[in-house]
Amino acid sequence: MASQPSQGLVLGYTTLHPFSQIPLSDRASVQALLRALLDPLEPFFSPLKARVRCPGATAVRFDQTASEVEGFARPLWGVACLLAGGGSYRGTQWWIDGYRAGTDPESTEYWGYPSDNDQRMVEMCPLGFALAVAPQIWEGLSERERGNVEAWLGNSINEKNMPNTNWLWFRVFANLGLKKNGGKFSQERLDADIKHLETFYRGDGWSNDGPEGIHQMDYYSSSFAIQFLQLLYSKLAGEEDPERAAEFRKRAQMAALDLAHYYDEEGRAIPFGRSVGYRFAMVSFWGALAYADVELPAPLTWGMVKGIVMRHLRWWQTQHDMWSSSGTLTIGYSYPNMYMAENYNSPGSPYWACLAFICLAVPETHPFWTSEEENHWDVLPKVKALKHPGHIMSNLGGHCMLLSSGQACSYPMKGTHAKYGAFAYSSAYAYSVPPGLLTLEQYALASQLGLSDDGGEYWKTRRLSESSLQTRGGTPVLVSLWSPFPDVHVKTYLIPPHESTPNWHLRAHHIRAEGRAVMTADGGFAISNQRAADGRLLGLYDAAAGEGTRPKLIGNYDTVTPEGWADGREGAFAVSKGAVGVRALEGKELGNGRTAMLVNADPNSNLVESRTTIPTLQGTVAKGESVWYVTAVYAKPSAEGVKRDEYLSGWEAVPGVPGWLREEMGQ
Known part of the structure; x- marks a missing residue:
């Protein structure tokens, strides 16, 4: 099949690029x-x-x-x-x-x-x-x-x-x-x-x-x-x-x-x-x-x-x-x-x-x-630890995902913390980069933990870290040590999905705020923030339509409307092209009781979807406190053969906190 350059290239409102019109089968x-x-x-x-x-x-x-x-x-x-x-x-x-x-x-x-x-x-x-x-x-x-x-x-x-x-x-x-x-x-x-x-x-x-x-x-x-x-x-x-x-x-x-x-x-x-x-x-x-x-x-x-x-x-x-x-x-x-x-x-x-x-x-x-x-x-194993890149690979729950620790660009590249320092990267839900440097909407912390010491204007995330690949309870686990501030130290554990709960992976953070109080925001995957019928922003979850968010997506930098917040253990999710969500698994005595909400990320922050929302857990750590957070991150992408009413089919099947981690947390 040959292209027809003599006729010129015609692109418009309804015309596909010739690149997209060629059935691929052979050389x-x-x-x-x-x-x-x-x-x-x-x-x-x-x-x-x-x-x-x-x-x-x-x-x-x-x-x-x-x-x-x-x-x-x-x-x-x-x-x-x-x-x-x-x-x-x-x-x-x-x-x-x-x-x-x-x-x-x-x-x-x-x-x-x-x-x-x-x-x-x-x-x-x-x-x-x-x-x-x-x-x-x-x-x-x-x-x-x-x-x-x-x-x-x-x-x-x-x-x-x-x-x-x-x-x-x-x-x-x-x-x-x-x-x-x-x-x-x-x-x-x-x-x-x-x-x-x-x-x-x-x-x-x-x-x-x-x-x-x-x-x-x-x-x-x-x-x-x-x-x-x-x-x-x-x-x-x-x-x-x-x-x-x-x-x-x-x-x-x-x-x-x-x-x-x-x-x-x-x-x-x-x-x-x-x-x-x-x-x-x-x-x-x-x-x-x-x-x-x-x-x-x-x-x-x-x-x-x-x-x-x-x-x-x-x-x-x-x-x-x-x-x-x-x-x-x-x-x-x-x-x-x-x-x-x-x-x-x-x-x-x-x-x-x-x-x-x-x-x-x-x-x-x-x-x-x-x-x-x-x-x-x-023929490939569904979960595999890769020693040299510091990745744990997973193909459970409808997408390929890698958990990552320790990598960093050697120079201050734009968005380097998002390109290398995020916790999880998915073939279905691409990473997001910050289009600005004020508030969570601009930072777009997809699969990242952000910490702020100024009330939520500026956020620091993991960029440089010391990491190790370990085996805990027969499961590969990534452990990283990082310090977003000189006097705030974080130890993060990344745990891949299990076949019994294929749509969930876990991340646990031990945060020691030795010298200052910090706000925290732990983001899940970014997902398309558009309704299928009219392209407008997602509303409150509608089971009949099979799309929406819970709690309500407030947006517009509104941080006080009660309808936009939920208890952390209840979690937050968004459903459009599949479903993503987050839930807090730690007890209030360890994590100070986090809350769940949806971040209306600034447009063009995500690589694949130009309009996205990010389910996020927020908390606070007082100066001198040491807390544990355990975040369960949900993802079930859309795919051929997966019906809309199945996107949340695994939402209630929340994985338990592994025994070795409970022991580490002192529970």
Whole structure:
């Protein structure tokens, strides 16, 4: 199925993006999907084709030229994979011309040599990979033009400092692309970078995104960079570096059994960490397994791997609000959202999503393509503790969820506490970021415990913590120690769901307010705050309609109306696209009697739903007091075959407090 670019892209009130209109079943349909993603970029190429200025005038921490180089280079991931697999794209010449002009110092569209820690270095990775796998690019250049590419792609980056992170892989691929074409490159630099990247390895297939002292294992450790690029390296350099290639494949085998837990039956990945605006790049690891000829570890099959990729792409086809009016990807997740963006997300940044199309470089005879899709959850354990990332994974209650402790970005990223420090992350209920810094409505504390010492204006949450993965009563438990204020200390236990109560997980907090009094707010998952019939905000729960909240959602920063509050043990819930809720399980003698309510979160705080509400338990801890909170968090997502009157079917089946925890609490 081919797109029809000559007719132009027509988007309007009732018109779906061509990306969403392609039935996905085989390799040819995924090729068509990529073309539908690339076609809208055509009008945004510069005259000499070296730059792409995607719609949106947002600034980033690097210069505008680098931003437009990003717009040029990132779609090249998809183009290169398509060409490597024998496919074709009508705009291939655009990128060949862009190489020519962008690396020519005499051109008006010259990219400019990178300085230390320059964003141009990131974009050298797809530029180098494309050279390595699509020979028509190098062959389309003259001898002089190849010299310009050598000087820009090799010499310039080899002489500069780079961040001590996954970025080092980008220089590896800049050199590798030149090497594969007989160009000038630095084998010494290539070897030194890989040797240093080896220091990031932590074991069992997992690499950290940085050196000792940093605990950050998100999608960069797998699909966005490290595992993905290790696999590409093993394919492209395996004959010359067989030992390392074999080691990278072995690591991928081990990691695959863990990473499979991040993707649910609906095709959704669990949003976690930074750069989730790269969207379907979240599944690039799985296509890379096939590309690198990895032998899958039991019990995974190629039908399962194919299923993960295809279901994920289909889910993104249902996210109709992620496009600009011109048909290009926007900064955001399910809809345009600058609140969740990093300071390096330019308008062209989302096209790192094209990593997902590595599967197109896989031959059509490979079992990845010839196998029937299968469900990996037919063979995986429903609960699994992952030592290295500090996660407990769960697929109970209708969604994939991870409980997390200990991870943190190494620098003060916007919303970093929400991206790494929340207690739970769900494939059905995405995390929320703060659009402002006053009151709970703006902080949007989904799956977070907030503490305030000023009456509820400013809130502190978990960001940095000391954590450990333990086993209590035969169940994996995450324990973290953190201090939102220098004289307030919290010990948090995270306990995964049990098959007997699959819709609940528990979190217990021991709070010692040694030097000040604090208010507390313990939030559950954020859920859509819209009625199905008319899109207006949820009203009081109506069992007949199967939607609403209890207690009443007051909103508008109203904190005194009695109808908006309930006893903590009675709890609070919201029902729309499934149901979420929270209940307090501690006795009043331990927790000072918390109350339950619904936070009407500010719009655009959540990644997937632009209007949300968050069931929340609130309490107070006096100066010098030590209290225990035990919060039961409920979640039952909507799904095919689940009726509205079943959303609250597990609400009354509240789990008990485990005996070991009662003993810890002194009960």
